[in-house]
Amino acid sequence: MxxxxxxxxxxxxxxTIQVDMHDRLAMTLQDDxxxxxxxxxxxxxxxxxxxxxxxxxxIGRMLANIAxxxxxxxxxxxxVGMQPAVAITLVELGMSLPGVRMALNVEKxxxxxxxxxxxxxxxxxxxxDDASRQD
Amino acid sequence: MxxxxxxxxxxxxxxTIQVDMHDRLAMTLQDDxxxxxxxxxxxxxxxxxxxxxxxxxxIGRMLANIAxxxxxxxxxxxxVGMQPAVAITLVELGMSLPGVRMALNVEKxxxxxxxxxxxxxxxxxxxxDDASRQD
Numbered sequence: 001m002x003x004x005x006x007x008x009x010x011x012x013x014x015x016t017i018q019v020d021m022h023d024r025l026a027m028t029l030q031d032d033x034x035x036x037x038x039x040x041x042x043x044x045x046x047x048x049x050x051x052x053x054x055x056x057x058x059i060g061r062m063l064a065n066i067a068x069x070x071x072x073x074x075x076x077x078x079x080v081g082m083q084p085a086v087a088i089t090l091v092e093l094g095m096s097l098p099g100v101r102m103a104l105n106v107e108k109x110x111x112x113x114x115x116x117x118x119x120x121x122x123x124x125x126x127x128x129d130d131a132s133r134q135d
Numbered sequence: 136m137x138x139x140x141x142x143x144x145x146x147x148x149x150x151t152i153q154v155d156m157h158d159r160l161a162m163t164l165q166d167d168x169x170x171x172x173x174x175x176x177x178x179x180x181x182x183x184x185x186x187x188x189x190x191x192x193x194i195g196r197m198l199a200n201i202a203x204x205x206x207x208x209x210x211x212x213x214x215v216g217m218q219p220a221v222a223i224t225l226v227e228l229g230m231s232l233p234g235v236r237m238a239l240n241v242e243k244x245x246x247x248x249x250x251x252x253x254x255x256x257x258x259x260x261x262x263x264d265d266a267s268r269q270d
Contacts, residue, residue, distance in 0.1 A: 005151060005186040005216070007241045009144075014241075016140060016151045051140040081140070106142045106149075 003028050006036050012044040012113060013037065013075075014106070018051045026062045033066060037073045043120075044113035045070050048106055050081030060095045067100045076116060077101065080109035138163050141171050147179040147248060148172065148210075149241070153186045161197045168201060172208045179248035180205050183241055185216030195230045202235045211251060212236065215244035 004025065007014040013036055015029070033045065047063065049055065067077040080103045090097065103109035139160065142149045148171055150164070168180065182198065184190065190198075202212035215238045217225075225232065238244035 003186065005153065005183065007149075007151065007183060007185075007216075009241060009245065014142075014149075016142070016153070018140065018151070018153050048140065048142060050142075051138065081142075106144060110144065 003032060006032055008036070008040055008042065011040075011042050011117070012046060012110060013040070013042045014046045014048065016048040016051075021059055021062060026058070030062075030066060030069060034069055034073060037070060037075050043075050043117050045075050045077045046106060046109045046113065047077065047079045048081045049079060049086075050083065050105075052086065053083065055082070055086050055090055055095075057093070057095060060090070060097055063097060063100050076113055078103050078109040078112055080104065080106050138167060141167055143171070143175055143177065146175075146177050146252070147181060147245065148175070148177045149181045149183065151183040151186075156194055156197060161193070165197075165201060165204060169204055169208060172205060172210050178210050178252050180210050180212045181241060181244045181248065182212065182214045183216045184214060184221075185218065185240075187221065188218065190217070190221050190225055190230075192228070192230060195225070195232055198232060198235050211248060213238050213244040213247055215239065215241050 004015060004017060004019075007016075013033070015033065019025070021029075036042065037045070045066070047066065049059075049063075052059070063077075063079055067079075070077045078101045079097070082102060101112065103112050139150060139152060139154075142151075148168070150168065154160070156164075171177065172180070180201070182201065184194075184198075187194070198212075198214055202214075205212045213236045214232070217237060236247065238247050
């Protein structure tokens with residue numbers, strides 16, 4: 001297992017994390033994901049962690065890093081499919097994953113991303129309308 | 136790694152195979168997938184094998200089995216993302232995966248499934264039209 005596959009669906013990217021992450025795999029994922037965002041002009045990243053039975057501080061930090069990197073590249077990140085037990089453990093450990101948006105499953109995550117991308121577009125259109133009016 | 140996650144997207148299911156399959160994992164995947172098709176009324180199954188660097192006769196048989204089981208449950212299966220080297224090896228080994236449809240990537244696979252599901256619906260509608268005319 002050298003790398004985690006990144007699937008493109010329209011302007012969204014989907015990453016399913018199934019295996020235990022180690023340093024090198026996490027670095028490779030960050031490299032691949034940022035390259036893919038830049039290459040495909042993706043606007044959203046979905047990270048599915050439904051098969052993870054444990055999320056430690058390493059994975060938590062990786063998720064936060066990916067979200068931050070994506071944001072810099074103008075893509076939004078949503079983490080989906082967290083198991084209830086994982087949520088309990090995370091909060092008990094004092095890790096609330098600030099800056100990372102969550103959704104119950106891939107479908108809801110896609111809906112969330114699509115809705116917020118549409119809002120962005122509306123804002124962009126309104127802004128360009130304003131700009132054209134000022135001309 | 137107990138099970139491979141199955142992601143639902145509308146009436147399609149997506150399975151990303153990232154790890155080496157062994158007997159028990161393959162059985163679990165077949166059980167989970169058939170249960171999920173029946174539970175979600177999914178009409179299509181996408182199996183992404185882009186991270187597999189080798190497809191042996193075991194995996195080949197598993198893909199064919201999944202396609203056959205899905206067909207019985209009225210869902211179509213498309214295998215996506217096969218690496219070029221894997222395709223060469225498969226054909227050299229005389230395994231051409233009969234009965235399994237392929238697509239280059241997840242996007243094209245989704246488009247293929249959506250198109251053939253739409254065709255099915257058209258046929259169903261036409262048939263019910265014919266039936267109503269005969270009444």
